[in-house]
Amino acid sequence: MARVLIGVPTLNRPELVRQTIHSVQAQRYGDWQAIVSDNVSQVAAITSVRNFVAGLEDSRIRFHAQPENAGEYGQGRYFFKQAQQLGCDYLVILHDDDLMDGDFIAAAVQALDAQPQAAFYVCNPTIIDEQGRVAADGTRQFDERWQRRGVPEGLIDVLDTHMASGFTPITGAFFRVSALQHSGFVDADLQGCFPFESNVFLRLGERGACAWFDPRRLLQVRWHSQQMTNWGFLNQEEIVTSTIVLFERRRFTGLNEKRRRQLLGRLHRVRALHRARAGDAAAARTEAWQALKTNPVSWRSWLLGPLALLLPVALGAGVRRWFGPRTFSAA
Numbered sequence: 001m002a003r004v005l006i007g008v009p010t011l012n013r014p015e016l017v018r019q020t021i022h023s024v025q026a027q028r029y030g031d032w033q034a035i036v037s038d039n040v041s042q043v044a045a046i047t048s049v050r051n052f053v054a055g056l057e058d059s060r061i062r063f064h065a066q067p068e069n070a071g072e073y074g075q076g077r078y079f080f081k082q083a084q085q086l087g088c089d090y091l092v093i094l095h096d097d098d099l100m101d102g103d104f105i106a107a108a109v110q111a112l113d114a115q116p117q118a119a120f121y122v123c124n125p126t127i128i129d130e131q132g133r134v135a136a137d138g139t140r141q142f143d144e145r146w147q148r149r150g151v152p153e154g155l156i157d158v159l160d161t162h163m164a165s166g167f168t169p170i171t172g173a174f175f176r177v178s179a180l181q182h183s184g185f186v187d188a189d190l191q192g193c194f195p196f197e198s199n200v201f202l203r204l205g206e207r208g209a210c211a212w213f214d215p216r217r218l219l220q221v222r223w224h225s226q227q228m229t230n231w232g233f234l235n236q237e238e239i240v241t242s243t244i245v246l247f248e249r250r251r252f253t254g255l256n257e258k259r260r261r262q263l264l265g266r267l268h269r270v271r272a273l274h275r276a277r278a279g280d281a282a283a284a285r286t287e288a289w290q291a292l293k294t295n296p297v298s299w300r301s302w303l304l305g306p307l308a309l310l311l312p313v314a315l316g317a318g319v320r321r322w323f324g325p326r327t328f329s330a331a
Contacts, residue, residue, distance in 0.1 A: 002031050002032050002088060003088060003090060004029075004031060004089070004090045004091075004092065004109065005032070005033060005079065005082060005091050006032055007034075007037060007076075007078075007082070007091065007093045008020055008021065008034060008035065008037065008093075008094050008095075009037050009072070009079075010037065010039065010096035011069075011096070012045045014041075014045045017096040020095075021061065023100045023220075024100060025061075026100075027100065027102060028105075028106055031109075032060065032105060033086070034062075035079065036061065037064045037066060039074070039075055040068060049063065066078070070191065070192075071192040071196070072196035072197070073192060073193070073196045076170075076200070077185070080185050083177050088177055089177060090174060090175060090177060091175045092108070092172065092174045092175065093170055093171060093172075097222040097224065098172065099132075100219060101218040101220070104123070104172075107216070108214075111214060112212065118210055119175065119183075119209040120168075120175040120176060120211045121211065121212045122211055122212070122213055122214070123213070123214040123215070123217065124216060124219075125139075126139055127139040127141075127223050128221070129224060130222065130224035147161075147164060147165040148167070148215075152215065156210060156211050157210055159204075159206060159209075160205075160256060162201040163252070163259040163260065166197075166198070168201060170196070171221060172221070173200075179204060180200075183204045186200055186203065187199055187203070187249075190245070190246065194239040194243060198243070199246055206250065206252070237271065237274045240274070243267055244264060247260055247264050247267075248264060261294050262295055265295030266300075268291035268301075269291045269301060272284045272285075272291060272304060288301070288304050
């Protein structure tokens with residue numbers, strides 16, 4: 001019975017996941033077990049990864065084939081259930097294109113053993129490209145986007161950092177299983193891929209959780225064309241809708257409530273443009289009104305509102321002209 005469960009979700013990346021698994025095997029801390037969970041890849045990819053894991057002859061690593069692709073929610077729930085059933089103290093999800101430094105697990109266990117109030121451990125990553133080369137510009141962009149510059153080692157407020165910048169990606173977040181049990185992990189009715197990551201951290205944060213931040217770069221996170229965050233989730237109306245559901249059912253105080261309303265206003269504006277592009281003027285008006293109602297101080301909402309109310313046909317034509325039938329990047 002190992003203290004640490006490493007969950008490696010994979011989908012049609014047999015070459016990359018081999019590198020991920022090798023980085024797990026290279027850990028200098030040895031009290032772990034890993035599950036490589038395939039999310040209904042093509043048959044050739046499933047066979048390749050299954051045979052690779054079997055060929056390792058490492059009893060700490062096993063392969064699991066999911067019966068259906070239930071997205072990140074399905075994989076996350078599976079790993080969480082396994083961690084509880086196996087009696088593990090800690091759970092970390094490592095995406096099939098990312099890598100652990102050899103000291104990563106040792107550093108995480110040491111930090112959480114010393115800080116029992118911390119719900120999880122998070123460190124800085126180095127960004128690498130598809131060939132595994134260090135991307136200095138990508139690393140700087142990550143630090144800026146997730147507001148990591150100059151953050152010292154120590155405890156961080158989970159809700160505040162998440163609402164400010166989405167501070168912690170799910171890959172490499174090293175969770176205390178008991179903290180996830182206390183938070184309930186994710187909302188029971190949400191499914192698919194998005195917003196799984198945000199859901200996990202919101203449930204921890206709204207219960208007052210803190211986490212331990214380590215500024216050392218003990219992870220390598222790969223940025224490439226197949227990466228989920230590059231898929232342009234604003235183009236997918238069902239993802240926008242699911243994210244609206246996640247945040248509309250919550251209420252915070254102070255600055256975090258202001259951030260929640262700003263985010264919801266933006267998402268309602270995006271959905272209004274989706275509806276305008278589809279030619280549904282009534283739905284576009286409803287969404288524009290919701291954007292104004294949610295965040296009445298936003299000039300963007302005041303700009304969109306009159307167009308949706310008074311010139312819905314012109315708005316829809318403009319959206320189709322400027323953003324095309326599929327590409328949608330404005331918020």
